[in-house]
Amino acid sequence: MSDETIIYTHTDEAPLLATYSFLPIISAYAAKAGVQVETRDISLAGRIIAQFPERLSAEQRIDDHLAELGELATKPEANIIKLPNISASVPQLKAAIKELQEQGYDLPAYPENPQTDEEREVRAKYDRVKGSAVNPVLREGNSDRRAPASVKNYAKAHPHRMGAWTPESKTNVATMGEHDFRSNELSVVVESDDTLRIEHVAADGATTVLKDDVKVLAGEVVDGTYMDVAALRRFLTEQIARAKADDVLFSVHLKATMMKVSDPIIFGHAVQAFFPTLFEQYGEQLAAAGISPNDGLGGLLSAVADLPDGDAIKAAVEQGLAEGPRMAMVDSDKGITNLHVPSDVIIDASMPAMIRTSGHMWGPDGEEDDTLAVIPDSSYAGVYQTVIDDCRANGAFDPATMGSVPNVGLMAKAAEEYGSHDKTFEVPAAGTVRVVDSAGNVLMEHEVQPGDIWRACQTKDEPIRDWVKLAVTRARATGAPAVFWLDETRAHDANLIAKVKTYLADHDTDGLTIEIMAPAEATAYSLERIRRGEDTISVTGNVLRDYNTDLFPILELGTSAKMLSVVPLMNGGGLFETGAGGSAPKHVQQLVKENYLRWDSLGEFFALAASFEHLATTRGNARAQVLADTLDRATGTFLNEDKSPTRRIGGIDNRGSHFYLALYWAQELSTQTDDAELAAAFGPLAEKLAEQEQTIVDELLAVQGSPADIGGYFRPDPAKADAVMRPSKTLNDALASF
Structure with a gap:
């Protein structure tokens, strides 16, 4: 890999399909500036395959590209464009394994309850793949995420639809407030480099090491906490009754992807609480068959067909649905409920969508209604309740006038990776879980009961310093207030507040407004400014x-996929993320059904421009700067001409939007005056694309309406996917001749 190389990641679902169409354009244009574009496969399927080279043929093997990029992210030459990838729940992981097995990959089944050393080794490999396995590896820097001016201006000129709110709305958030992760949290700052261990001491004194060799650095913040599962079950039962009494939809909002250990367990408790009779009568039979409520109602219903009491179990599910409150639906037409799949209702996407739609979710009757949004842990539930209260009092936000809330996020070196790693445990027996240093000192401990969920996380000092620096930099660059969303009454946040105050003193903050507020208070402050059309930088930890x-982009722009997401890596490299992928599964389904991909690649356009600019700045490549500047202008034209994918079949889709971006970019390059040789190179291409515009659009539209065969969901066949995503021979020939 040369110093002037951009790594474009090969990921999953709609972003992957879009890559087949867009990457040939990127590669052709970048080559004229001496920039090489390479790909690395960090898709879920690719990550699975990389774990089992010994079982696969030479042609099937894939190197561990994620580990390779993790190493690259620590080097100054890193320039990585990271597209959204699947953060796999267990059902998604199992589905991917099944597809790969059907494609001829000799992969072992996912061991639900490993009993042998071999099964435990297989389970450990799969556990490295599931959940938010990618981001903590690549994020060797903190996050600077904001709406580009062109996107914000477009949203103001063409405001998206917002559902109306009324003071009578019965939508609310329900959260525990006690006996949960937030209220049980303990936090320490370690004084020197050390190695810690996490252990469980049973009531009889037997000690089991849950995790040893936990390396920490001086100044590191280490937290431990647990969810009291008995209290959780009482809470869930109470909220089910509350939703029934209030006649609102019942929904559970978790992060079963990022919090890949803790939240699927909580989800499983919600399934059991909603169907108490089912699990009282058939719980042992389900467990004996390896059917876990953690995988959701969908997995349960598909698996019980082979059980002797399968029909009776299905009848018990129907009885539970009839007797309980009306449940919020993922797809009411198909009967897919909020409790079907743990990764279907992800809090960061589902709550803003609900708020944007009048506080409504879809009910089993196919109609919208008020909702009780159950968010068990109270750490950040108040943020959403504050927004709901504001909308109830003041009505829906107006995208044409509202301000913006960019974010500076603490995430470098796996900061605050709560629940998503190997430091989360379902407690096996009553006793104490404690964290012990190498000298045998107990740093923190919790009394726990069987089934409680205990977890720890680490936040290193260097990323905190860098986070404070980035916050001051963005406040200085924009003039907007920067608010650290930290709660002095919470153990972890109290330690961060002390560090923030110390490190702010290292910077010139004269003339800047920098505040520290608890999350609910910071939300109210930001919303008040939003309604006045003012911007406020939210400076937050990883989860927030x-x-x-x-939350804010979906309200401001209608989507979070149009954000510019820059990660200045701490060792000088750059990571450029292209937006969220929460809607990617539905886009793939539509493509397969009717050869139409609605995915909007605007996030990729912004990331690419920032990547070229970084290359110009760090490598002195003047032509890369020309590519960046002209791409920015082309994207502005793209927005003004409204060439994003249309909402339905018959208009241009993702492939058409790529053509128009290529056209406008070539035109900008051919008319720019900074590099005459580059202008001359792009002149003929710009002329050819403009002359053949209608032919190309006709070729792209002609394929719509019939099913598309891409050869696989998790691992499409490259030849088939390329043929589907590049159906215009005229465009393909123009790029090839260029």
């Missing part, structure tokens, strides 16, 4: 970074 960079 995830939540806020969906």
Whole structure:
């Protein structure tokens, strides 16, 4: 790999399909500036395949590209464009394994309850793949995420539809407030480099090491907490009764992808709480058959067909649905409920969508209605309740006038990766879970009961310093207030507040407004400014970074996929993320059904421009800067001409939007005056694309309406996917001759 190389990641679902169409354009244009574009496969299927080279043929093997990119991210030459990837729940992981097996890959089944050393080794490999396995590896820097001016201006000029709110809305958030992760949290700052261990001490004194060799650095913040599962079950039962009494839809909102260990367990408790009779009568039989409520109602219903009491179990499910409150639906036409699949209702996407739609979700009758949104852990539930209360009092937000809430997020070196790693445990027996240093000192401990969910996380000091620096930099660059969303009454946040105050003193903050507020208070402050059309930078930890960079963009822009997401890597490289992929599955389904891909690649356009600019700045490549500047202008034209994919078949889709971006970009390059040789090179292409515009559009539209065969969902066949995503021979020939 040369110093002037951009790594474009090969990921999953709609972003992957879009790559087949867009990457040939990128590669052709970049080559004229001496920039090489390479791909690395960090898709879910690719990550699975990389775990089992010994079982596969030479042609089937894939190197561990994620580990390779993780190493690259620590080097100054890193320039990585990272598209959205699947953060796999267990059902998604199982589905991907099944597809790969059907494609001829000799992969072992996912061991639900490993009993042998071999099964435990297989399970450990799969556990490295599931959940948010990619982001913590690549994110060697903190996050700077914001709406580009062109997108914000377009949203103001062409505001998206917002559902009306009334003071009578019965939509609310329900959260525990006690006996949960937030209220049980303990936090320490370690004084020197050390190696910690996490252990469980049973009531009889037997000690089991849950995790050893936990390396920490001086100044690192280490947290431990647990969810009291008995209290969780009482809470869930109460909220089910509350939704029934209030005659609102019942929904559960978790993060079963990022929180890949803790939240599927919580989800499973919600399934059991909603169907108490089912599990009282058939729980043992389901468990004996390896059917886990953690996988959701959908997995349960498909698996019980082979059980002797399968029909009776299905009848018990129907009885539970009839007796309980009306459940929010993922797809009411297909009967897919909020509790069908843990990864179907992800809090950071589902809550903003609900707020945008009058506080409504879809009910079993196919109609919208008020909803009780159950968010068990109270750490950040108040953020959503504050927004709901504001909308109830003041009505829906107006995208034509509202301000913006960009984000500076703490995430470098796996900061605050709560629940998504190997430091989360379902407690096996009553006793104490404690964190012990190498000298045997107990740093923190919790009394726990069987089934409680205990978890720890780490936040290193260097990323915190860098996070504060980035917050001051963005406040200085924009003039907007920067608010650290930290709660002094929470253990972890109290330690961060002390560090923030210390490190702010290292910077010139004269003339800047920098505040520290608890999340609900910071939300109210930001909403008040939003309604006045003013911007406020939210400076948050990792989880709130995830939540806020969906919440505010979905309200402001209608989507979070149009955000510019820059990660200045701490060792000088750049990571450029292209937006969220929450709607990607539905887009793939539509493509397969009617050869129409609605995915909007605007996030890829912004990331690419930032990547070229970084290359110009760090490598002195003047032509890369020309590519960046002209791409920015082309994207502005693209927005003004409204060439994003249309909402339905018959208009241009993702492939058409790529053609128009290529056209406008070539035109900008051919008329720019900074590089005459480059202008001359792109002149003929710009002329050819303009002359053949109607032919190309006709070729792209002609394929719509019939099923498309891409050869696989998790691992499409490259030849088939390329043929589907590049159906215009005229465009393909123009790029090839260029």
